[in-house]
Amino acid sequence: MSDQLKALTDAGVSIWLDDLSRERIETDNLAGLVAEKSVVGVTSNPTIFAAAIADGERYDAQVAQLVEKGEPVERIIFDLTTEDVRNACDILRPTYEADHANGRVSIEVEPDLANDTQATIASARALWAAVDRPNALVKIPATEEGLAAITAATAEGISVNVTLMFSTQRYRDVMDAYLTGLEHAHEAGHDLSRIHSYGSFFVSRVDTEVDKRLEAIGSETALALRGKAAVANALVAYGAFEEVFGSERWRALEAVGANRQRPLWASTGVKNPDYDDTMYVRDLVVAETVNTMPEKTLHAFADHGEVLGDVVTGRAGAGAAILERLGEVGVDFDDVLVVLETEGVDKFKKSWSDLTDSVSAQMRKAETSA
Template identity: 70%
Template sequence: MSERLKALADAGVSIWLDDLSRERIETGNLAELVEQRSVVGVTTNPTIFAGAIADGERYDQQVRDLVAEGRSVDEVIFELTTEDVRNACDVLAPVAERTADDGRVSIEVEPALAHDTDATIASAKALWAAVDRLNALIKIPATAAGLPAITAVIAEGISVNVTLIFSVERYQAVMDAYLEGLERAKDAGHDLSQIRSVASFFVSRVDSEVDSRLEKIGTDEALALRGRAAVANARVAYGAFEGVLASERWQQLAAAGARPQRPLWASTGVKNPDYPDTLYVTDLVVADTVNTMPEKTLEAVADHGELQGDQVSGRAREAQELLDAVVAAGVDWAEVLEVLESEGVSKFEASWDELVETVRAQMEKAKA
């Protein structure tokens, strides 16, 4: 057991692994991470699945069987990924039983649907039915078209991981979509205590985009702000989360059994080698949050992550002042957020294309 990771968990941060493969499941590695690394959840994306399928032989027989049935590449992807998520849900079922909100495994709707509300809803329903586990989460992007899809899916009792959130304003809209979904679910007679949601607030990409702009500006004031915007943005978001929890609207839902939609810090692998490799973990410690980490970041925290207690509560105003300073230095914050969301959707689509090509290659090999 890693004492540093245990301390992080004891601070109220749920540690989720941003990775999954059939090898992790079948070798017992995932169960080992739960036991020894305080991992209590899993997030996935198409790139993760592409790497797992390309590198491992554990998918070969299923691919051969599906090819023999005449399945399309999209159908093969659906079967391979939902089986992995279903089995990971089973590994994490004991965690789900002993905790209020953890033991969850996320699977993403097809990224090309990010701007199509109805198609997103249909995809979410299909994934939920196929995985058929209460501790699954369906990942839906927080695009303008994704927001009504989130409400509609929650209203049907489906648990959701809202992904691709960069701005506090969009995050507030996500929280509103969740509350509206819960209200509709309640009216429809669903058991609110069975619905779960996290809101995935992306971190490192904010620094990457802001830092490049600060460096172009080049003043001493601008350069002094590098590496600080992402954490500040997340701290302001947490303040918005606290505001919702204090609202009468939320209190009424909580009284009916609803669980809060916890903030999830995503994109926590540090991209700038000049920054501490545990930056987006140790600087975002606060109770009632999730931090999903690639294994490299997880092991960095286990090895040398230094926790300094709660780094977020009560710091929203200070964090907003930092963001105001970034704007005063000459950074167009609205443009930053627009670029990040647009690039985020494009990266998701490229990730899906990578998965399609990987599976298509495996299908061709199976025919040979």
């Protein structure tokens, strides 16, 4: 373990890998990252699975078996991905047994269901049952329709990783959905201590969109704000988290065993090569949070990352000041957030299409060689 990763872990940040493949599982790569790189969790998504299935031959035998049984592409995707998540959960089970907030592996509901509450709930139930591991997480997007699904899944005892959050207001809605789900779960007699949830707040995409607008404005004042919006937005969101989980409503749930919905910084790989490649890790260090990072970012932080202590708690005002300055130079930040959520859902659906294409290609290959 590098000194930098140890320092990050000691600061209370859970390092999760934003990648999963059967190759990582079967070659012990994932186990090695857990043992040597402080990785204590994994997130996956359809884009990750599409790349894994397209690039390797480790899925061929299972695809061939399912094709022989006449299974449709949707069922094959379900079986391939739930098997990988189940096996990753088993690798991370010792981590989970030591600390139930970690050792987690996420799997997403079907993206085409992002605007369909009931179908999202049904997908969450099916994934939770199929993976059948206490350290699994079902990822549900934070669309308006997703909020009710978050409440319903939580109420049934399903641990949820809420994804695609960009705005503080939506984050507040998500926290409310989680607390409502806990209240319903308690009424139904569930053990709240067994339910965990994570709020995935997206980071780097905010700078990508804002920087484009700042560069279009082109003034010296505007250009000086490049690379500052994403962390500022995250600081404001964390302020909302502090408020909600310091409330009387939360304390009542905590008294009967509930777990806080842990903040998770997502999309922390740096898109702009001019920026420090560890900035979205370094600038978001605060205890009891998760940073889910691509392997490239993990290795960069291991090599030259800095831990400057808690740089988040109590800094919502500083973040809000930067967002206010964006407005003063002509950036409509509310519009930025609308664009990001819309694009996020579109990318979410596109990734499912890519996954479907990857699996369909594997199916044709299996049929040809049969």
